[in-house]
Amino acid sequence: MRPLRILFRSISSAFKSVFRNLSLSIASLTCIIITLMIVSIAIIFSSNVNYSTKEIEKDLEMVVFVKSETTEEKVKEIESNLQVLPNVEQISYVDKETAKEDMKKENDTYKKIIEGWEEGENPLDSYFIVKVKNIEDMSETAATIKNLEGVDTVNYVEDLVEKMVSTFQIIRNVLIVTVVALIFVTAFLISNTIKITIYSRRNEIDIMRLVGTSNTVIKLPFIFEGLFLGAFGSILPILVTIYSYVFLYDKLGGVLFHPLLPMMQPYNFVFKVGLILLAIGSVVGMFGSYKAVRKYLKI
C-alpha cells in the first residue's frame, strides 16, 4: 500500500504544482499545443499521402501496346526487356485474341461492336499489363518502355497525379523534420519549467532530504508534472484534430484534390491520431522533466 500512497501523493503534488506556477505552465502548454498541432498536421498529411500513394500503387499499371505485326519472338524479346526494368513488379501479356474476348465480356456495347466485325477481323493490338513498384519513377519507366523496339504506346495514370504525389512527399518530409525540431524545443521548454519548479521548491527539497525522504519520492512529483504538462497540452490539439479532419474530409469529398487520391476514412483514424498526440505529449513532457531532474536535482 505504501508505494501506491506515495504514487498518489506525487500525482496530487504534481497537479498542484502545475497550477501553482500557472504562468510558467501556460508558457510550456502553449509550446506543447503548437508542437502537437504541427505534429498532428504532419501525421494526418503523411498518413494520407502514404495511404493514397499505396491505393494508387495497388493498381498502378501501365498498359504497353505492342505494335501490330510484331512477331511472337519479338513479343518474347519485349517481355524479357520489360522484366529487367528495376521499377517493374509484374507483367502479364494479353494477346489480341484474348483482348477481343475480354472486351466482348466487358459490356454489351463493346459486344455489339465486336460482333459487327467480320470473322477473323481483329483491329486490336496485343498488350502487356505492367505493374510498377513506385509511382514516383513511373514516368521515367514509361519513357524507357516507350523506347523499346516493338512498343507502340504506353498508357498510364496522368502525369498530374504523379506530380502531386511527389510534391506531397516533399511536404511530408519537411513536416517530419519540423516536427522533430519542435519536439526538441518543447522538451527543452518543459525541462526549463521543471527546473524553475525545482528551484522554487529547493528549500522544501533540502528539508526533505534532511528528514530522510527517499530520492524517488522527491523526484516523482517533478516527473509527473512534466507528464501532466504534456498530457494537458495534448487535449486541445486532439479536439482540433478530430473536428477539423472530419470537416476537411467532408469539404474535400474524401479525396486529396484529385479523384485518384483517396483520403483516409475519418473514423478510427482521428482517434488513433489523438492517441498518438497524447502519447507524444506525455513522453515529451516526461522526457523534459527527467532531464531537468537529472540536471538540477543532484541527489
Place this chain on the structure above:
Amino acid sequence: MSFIELKNVYKVYKNGITAVADVNINIKKGDFVFIIGQTACGKSSLIKLLYREERPTKGQVIVGGINVAKLKNNRVYKLRRKIGIVFQDYKLLPKLTVYENVAFVLDSYGYKESEIKPKVIDALTRVGLKEKLRSFPNELSGGEQQRVCIARAIVNKPKVLVCDEPTGNLDATTSKEIMKVIDSINKELGTTIIMATHDQDIVNRMKKRVIALKDGMLIGDWEKGSYKLDETA
C-alpha cells in the same frame, strides 16, 4: 557496544581547510554528548559527517551499523531516518502549519494518515506545542519554532538526535526551556543526543559528557564535564 563510532576521521574541504583532524569518538546508545569549541573549530563539520551531509576525507564513521562514508547517495535517506536533526535556523516550511511541518516527514515516507496523526500529536505534545497545531511558523516565537523543529526531528522516533547549536538564536530563558525538552527526549525516549554548542551555561549546568574540539582536533572528552576550553587550550 558503541552506537556511533568515529575512527581517525578527517574532513578536508575542497578549499584545503582541514575542519576535522584525526578524531576518534565512541558514543553509546542513550548517551548525551555536548560538542564544544570556539567558532570554526569544526563542530558543525563533525556533525555533518554523522548525517552524511559531508563525507569524511579519511577514516570511518559508523552510525547505528551504517558505514556512513560508503553510503551511496540514493541510500542516504535510510541513515537520515535513524537520525533526527535539529538546526540553529529551524528550517521550517513557511507555508505549512505546525502540524503539517511535522506530518510531512511521515507523509513523505508514505505513512497512512491514521498512522501519522497520533505520532505527530505525540511529538508536538513532547515539545509542549500541542495547542498551536494550526499556527504558521511566522506566528511563533523563536523558541516555539525550535520546538517545532525538534518535534519534526523526533516524530519518527530516531535512535539519535543531532543538534547543531539549537539555542544559538535564543535568549537564556528560552534556551533553558529548549534544553529541558531535549533532556526529556533523552530520558523518556532513550534517544542518543549529540549537541554542538557555544553556550557555557548550558554545558556547565547539565553535567553531561563533553567533547572539546580545537582546530578540528579532539582536545578533551570528559564524562559529566563542563565548558572548560580555556584550561585545556
